[in-house]
Amino acid sequence: MAASTLITVAPTGAEAEKAQVPALPVTLDELVATAKECEAAGASVIHVHIRDRTARPTLDRARLTDTVAALREGSELIVQLSTGGAVTDSFAGRLAVLDAAPDACSLTCGTVNFGDDVFSNPWPFVKDLYQLTRERQVVPEFELFDLGHVATLHRLLGEFGPPAGGHVHCDLVMGVPGGMPGDVATLAAAVAALPAGATWSATGIGRTTLPVLFGALGAGGHLRVGMEDTLSFARGRPVARNAELVERAAELARHAQRPPMRPAEARAFLGIPER
Ligand code: KMH
Ligand code: ZN
Numbered sequence: 001m002a003a004s005t006l007i008t009v010a011p012t013g014a015e016a017e018k019a020q021v022p023a024l025p026v027t028l029d030e031l032v033a034t035a036k037e038c039e040a041a042g043a044s045v046i047h048v049h050i051r052d053r054t055a056r057p058t059l060d061r062a063r064l065t066d067t068v069a070a071l072r073e074g075s076e077l078i079v080q081l082s083t084g085g086a087v088t089d090s091f092a093g094r095l096a097v098l099d100a101a102p103d104a105c106s107l108t109c110g111t112v113n114f115g116d117d118v119f120s121n122p123w124p125f126v127k128d129l130y131q132l133t134r135e136r137q138v139v140p141e142f143e144l145f146d147l148g149h150v151a152t153l154h155r156l157l158g159e160f161g162p163p164a165g166g167h168v169h170c171d172l173v174m175g176v177p178g179g180m181p182g183d184v185a186t187l188a189a190a191v192a193a194l195p196a197g198a199t200w201s202a203t204g205i206g207r208t209t210l211p212v213l214f215g216a217l218g219a220g221g222h223l224r225v226g227m228e229d230t231l232s233f234a235r236g237r238p239v240a241r242n243a244e245l246v247e248r249a250a251e252l253a254r255h256a257q258r259p260p261m262r263p264a265e266a267r268a269f270l271g272i273p274e275r
Contacts, residue, residue: 001220004261005253006269008045008171008201009038011242013228014086018055023241024227026051028067032074037243042250042260045078045270046071047106047141049085049228057086059093064100076263078272080104080141083129087117091125098136103272105133106171107140109149109156113178119145123152130156130163139165139272141201144172145179147186150193157195165271168198171224172216175208182208184215191219199269203229213249217256225249 011025011034018026025034035046050067052058064081071079081102083094098105107129108121133140140163142153157168172190175182180190182204194200203224204212216223225245233239233248250260267274 001258002199002222003258004265005217005249005256005258006045006199006201006222006261006266007043007246007249007253008047008080008222008224008226009034009043009242009246010047010203010224010226010228011035011038012049012051013226014049014057014082014084016227016231018051021227021231021238023239025242026055028070031067032070034242035071035075035077037241038246039075039077039263041243041246042253043077043246044261044263044266045080045104046075047080047082047224047226047228048102049082057089059085059089059097061096061099064097068100068102078103078263078266078270080106082106084108084119084143087114087119091128094125095129095132098132098138101136102138104139104141104270106143107133108143108145109152110146112145112149112176115177123155126152127156127160130160134160134164137164139163139169139270142168142170144170144190145176147180147190147193150190154195163271167269167271168195169270170194170198170200172200172202172212172221173205173229174202174212175205182212184211187212187215187219187221191221205229206232213252217252217258223249223253
């Protein structure tokens with residue numbers, strides 16, 4: 001079991017609306033302030049979705065490039081850009097995210113119902129994105145929303161070889177309405193199906209946050225938390241800031257005798273070159 005815990009913060013996402021959730025970081029200043037606070041609280045990776053001037057999700061290239069630069073300037077966090085974007089984003093736009101040259105990116109291994117929408121990731125897109133990550137040497141994190149996505153991960157690795165950085169790290173995204181449920185039995189089944197040698201984080205959406213967090217810690221996994229995944233800290237108590245979710249995850253990781261990994265250790269763990 002890993003001696004320490006990788007904590008990723010996913011502070012914004014593409015779904016929540018600033019008007020309804022004023023604590024959501026949507027400007028570059030808000031994002032950098034959040035990154036600093038979350039790093040101090042124990043995060044070592046930031047999973048980034050950006051917003052435009054009106055707080056709508058965007059994949060604007062210049063904005064993404066500025067975001068990567070500002071996060072590197074303001075923190076030591078590993079910058080992982082989302083290639084999932086919003087359900088309305090085009091495949092071409094999602095591939096072009098890599099032009100912003102992040103340290104890492106998300107790579108979802110299959111299509112999934114996503115509430116009333118569909119998060120589309122057909123095989124031709126998944127393999128194009130994977131090959132691009134290898135060409136550009138951007139370290140992918142394999143996002144697995146369902147058990148079928150694990151089979152696609154095996155297929156990707158079998159057909160195209162290991163990822164940039166040489167290490168396979170996955171994120172089990174559980175409890176999306178339409179994806180795998182966020183419970184310990186499903187977590188165990190997904191972990192058992194992963195490729196040999198792969199490491200994994202898990203995140204539970206909405207009210208599955210805590211069951212998935214406790215299950216992941218108990219099973220030797222790593223953690224993702226943040227307002228992309230949950231807007232409630234407890235029943236009837238909205239999240240006030242992303243850092244409180246990281247603080248709680250870090251405290252529980254310390255109780256599990258697996259304290260938070262610092263960014264330099266996380267870079268070595270994930271195969272990301274030192275800056
Ligand atoms: N916003 C979701 C449709 C990712 O970032 O790679 C997709 C998502 C996954 O959040
Ligand atoms: Zn995301």
